[in-house]
Amino acid sequence: MSKNVLITGTSTGVGYEASxxxxxxxxxxxxxxxxxxxAKNLREVIKSSNLPIEIIELDVTKTATIEHAVNKIIAQDGKIDILINNAGAGFAKTLEQATEDEIRWVTEVNYLGTVFCTQAVLPHMRESKSGRIINVTSVGGLVGQPFNELYCGAKFAVEGFTEGLASYVGPNFNIQFTAVEPGGIRTEFMNSAIDKTSVNGQFAEGEYQPIFEKxxxxxxxxxxxxxxxxxxxGKEVAAVILEVAQQENPPLRIRTSTWAEQFCALKTQADPDGTKLVNTIASNLL
Known part of the structure; x- marks a missing residue:
């Protein structure tokens, strides 16, 4: 029997290639x-290549659509073997420049969407005592960067969320968790970030502008x-996600490129894949 995988954010980029x-x-x-x-491009490839892909509407900022999608899959196939929380959006703007709506939006898309999708899928995996949850985060989930504090804050939250679940849900219910951490990606993600967050083509203003230019x-x-x-x-990052999904003992976290590895080295050198720390926590606290 083939395994079922639910992937969010598949219209373009990493999610499209992973599908x-x-x-x-x-x-x-x-x-x-x-x-x-x-979905036009994906539908055309599905048809021409006869691929086992079903397209479903799911907005990670709306829990009703998440629940509807998960319930539909369970009704059809009875299981979800792998959840890939890929949906996200870039955001580059100073905290002072960002509006309240923008702050809530970047948090919902990049963090709460992952939380709510996981919450919807987890009971089914726990019942079957098996499953994998792969969260696409970023090097920005390990290293805070200028003009990306709100995006990094959301991705840091995903990292902590993933690590926390892995420390007790993982060993007790045979559910594996991994955070996949790309660096820069040449996809519509970058264009979307620019369109969404720049103001008259600028990501900073006032006294922040010369800092941004530097x-x-x-x-x-x-x-x-x-x-x-x-x-x-996007395909290179998607290949890493597939590799993780196929590993018997996947890492807690993995960078997707040499550049990403070097960029995060000071944060990760003591425990590169995070497995040592989460195993220690699980063994000491449970």
Whole structure:
């Protein structure tokens, strides 16, 4: 019997590529997205390649759509073997510049969506005593970065959420948790971040503007001198997600590129994949 995988945020980018890779690897894929009008490309590939992918509407900021999607899958197949919390959105703007609505939005999309999708799927995995939950976070979930404090804050929350669940749900119910941490990705994610968060093409204003310009100039200089590529394709990141899903003993966390590994080295060198710490916590506290 093939395994079922539920993937959020599949209209473009990593989620789109992961849907194709998992289906090609023999999984039954439930590809979900907020706006089904954006499903045209995926539908065409499904039809031309006869892939086992079903597209379902799911908006991670609306719990009713999450519950509806999960209930539909359980009614059809009776199980969800893997949940990939991929949906997210970039956000680059100073805290002072951000509106209350924007702060709530970036938190809902990047953190609470993961929480509510996991909450909906977890009872079914717990009942079957098996499952995998893979949360796509970011190097921004380990390292805070200028002009990304709100995005990083949400991704830090996903990291703590993942680690907390892994410390007791994992060993007691045979459910495995992994945080996948990409660096830069060449997808619509970046374009969406620019469209959503810039104000007249700027991510900062007032006294922050010269700091932002200095930051960007330094970033460009470092990129030009680096022999390690910063940006990955969505397919390259999706390949890491598939690899994690197929491992018997997956890591608690994994970076998806050499650049991401080096960027986070000071935070991760004592316990690169997080397994040592979470196992220690589980053994000492339970």
């Amino acid at each position: 194709l890779l998992f289906a090609q690897a023999g999984y039954k894929v439930y590809a979900t997205m907020r706006n089904l009008d954006k 930051y960007m100039a330094g970033t460009q200089e470092r990129l030009s001198k680096s022999d390690i590529p910063l940006y990955q394709t």
